[in-house]
Amino acid sequence: MIFKPLKYEKYADKICRKLTEFQDGFKKEYDIDNYANWFYNQSSETLRLYSDDKEVYFKYIPVGTFSQKTNTWMWAWANKDSVEPRKFRTLKVKEFGEKKKYDNLTNAHFDGDKYTGWELTSIAFDIIGGIGTYRVISEHLEKYFLLTEQITKEEAEKIESELIECSIHGKIRKAFICQHLNTESKTGFEEAFETYRGMELDEDDDFQAWCSECEKERLKTDGWNDYSMEFAQIKLVCERCYFGIKELNSK
Ligand SMILES: [Zn+2]
Ligand SMILES: [Zn+2]
Structure with a gap:
């Protein structure tokens, strides 16, 4: 053989x-x-x-x-x-x-x-x-x-200058969330578009999410305006914090 x-x-x-x-x-x-x-x-x-x-x-x-x-x-x-x-x-x-x-x-x-x-x-x-x-x-x-x-x-x-320095996760891509989203409690999680961990983004896109209350405000005026933006107080977090919060909300 x-x-x-x-x-x-x-x-x-x-x-x-x-x-x-x-x-x-x-x-x-x-x-x-x-x-x-x-x-x-x-x-x-x-x-x-x-x-x-x-x-x-x-x-x-x-x-x-x-x-x-x-x-x-x-x-x-x-x-x-x-x-x-x-x-x-x-x-x-x-x-x-x-x-x-x-x-x-x-x-x-x-x-x-x-x-x-x-x-x-x-x-x-x-x-x-x-x-x-x-x-x-x-x-x-x-x-x-x-x-x-x-x-x-x-x-x-x-490329590096576009990253943020997260105190927990280090130098990493940035993401935007409303002031109500947090790592402890569920607030609802609405996104600008469907995302997943580590996904590639087009140059003009950012990870963006907000809570259910912000979504209510946003829908009242058919999209973001000065008032709903004031309500949301969008802040900067790192990509891993973002997906941590997303997972918490999907449990
Ligand atoms: Zn909110
Ligand atoms: Zn982080």
Whole structure:
């Protein structure tokens, strides 16, 4: 009998080779291995690589994480702690996996080994695309990125300047709520449009929500006016606080 690798293994092997080849060129072009430090920001999805004398910035899509402690992989789309807006792009990999019946591409998390992270990142890169890939390790957690484009320091700073500093959640995207919404009691939760955690927003859109009482005022005048705005006293919160309040109200 001839040994035949499983269909998935064969596929994964081919894709890994393809990425390795591609990645060699990418590393050379950006001198990727010669930066001493890294820093990434989930909300702006920017990765900065830097040394004393040089730095480079990229926009990224998170692929997933591999825990060296539990030896398990988790896809970015399944990671409730991550606030990266583009993490749901990895659902494209899941869709592909559903068609092909590849469990590793459809299960949220599963056991793996030291090759798992790169294998799945190669597949994500093949399906979603990008200019290269990168991995960082901190506290036994490997985090994998698809780098989609290089950006300038000014562009990275502009993205960051649009974030707010939440005392609980750190530097993160902003959201707007009426003065009555809070983390302790249910007040009703009306939104400008349907939202979900980590969703991508168009440039002109913001997360905006208000309570049932504000909605009553708003409907009286068929939309926001000076009076209902005065009643609402819209204030700024962070994205995670916003979704915390939304969840509280949907319980
Ligand atoms: Zn209100
Ligand atoms: Zn917050």
